Amino acid sequence: MENPNIIVRVATADDQHYGKTITDEMESSAKARGTGIAKRSPEYVQLKMEEGKAVIAVTDKGEWVGFCYIEAWGHEKFVANSGLIVNPAFRGHGVAKAIKMRVFELSRQKYPDAKIFGLTTGLAVMKINSELGYEPVTYSELTDDEEFWKGCRSCVNFDVLTSKGRKNCLCTAMLYDPAEKAKEAEEKAANMRASSITLLTDVQPQMLVAANGQMHHKKKDRTFKGNFKLFERWIRFKRYVLLKSGKDNGGGAASSSRKKFFLFNLF
Structure with missing residues (x-):
């Protein structure tokens, strides 16, 4: 495939037509990995776009490339960069890193005092997080907001999480603490x-x-x-x-x- 011109930017309401394509790829990717991420509806993803709390990557011809969104928890004391997904046709082009960096910047702009965290099983994502200043932590250092943990119910590993008393799971927890930095x-x-x-x-x-x-x-x-x-x-x-x-x-x-x-x- 020829190298396309890929644009990574903050998503807007004009991008809402990509919603179902994005959520379908999220679900397909989770099944292929044998792991899970909190399932989201197209309407939820579209809301994030409308609120300016998402980053999207598209080609200069309008083809969807990648996506990630922001969620605030615990009265905005914690922020998660969630749902990172890249179109399989564009993997290996550094898109995931570019999206992660942009959504991290957006999170710092919107929530400068919040701790930014993520749960992931992907080594590539862990590496990107480390470069951004995240550190591996125990689950006890993450938000205790029940609404966040309810999102894990759609994950195939939810039974593991509950059997461990929500203290551990297959995902690695990583945290960026602005006060500590x-x-x-x-x-x-x-x-x-x-x-x-x-x-x-x-x-x-x-x-x-x-x-x-x-x-x-x-x-x-x-x-x-x-x-x-x-x-x-x-x-x-x-x-x-x-x-x-x-x-x-x-x-x-x-x-x-x-x-x-x-x-x-x-x-």
Whole structure:
């Protein structure tokens, strides 16, 4: 197939005629994978388009390519990017990643303080989520909104979820916490400032003795002068060491538990 011109944008009411095509593909894809996603009606998807809470991908000729929508839960404290689906004819073109990035941006615009989460069994989606800043979490860190969990009833694995007391299932839970990311950004900025100060204070003066016996100081020549690539590599290395040290010492129990949980799910 020739590479089409694919447009990824916020869906509008003018896109509602794609509703049934999208929901039919959602159901077909879930059956093919042997897993399930919360079943949605064409009318529900069309409502999301009308509300401006969905992202759609189409070709410049109007052919449907992909879709994803936003749901808010727990009095808008949590937001889910749900129903990601790509037309089989256009898979392998990076469409899913483009849609996920756009719907993530839209979620941050509409709900800047909300935690964004997702449940998925797809490794490709997990990778995209990780690149966006999501982290694997336990189900207890997701919304407790009963309406959200009711949506899982149409999933083929709903019995697994209920038998586990809604604490675990085949899906991996991933979460983006804006408050936590803001804290991490502040810590990184502080580490970068500390790194800059360290570089400046590392320049030690040298003592020179003149022929007449007078002494004066001379600053040590900078090793990186005139070699910016080597300097940049040194900065990156130093930041890595500082940031790694900061995470190891101050990552907290939550970060540690998430790592353990992720490793547990891998095996």
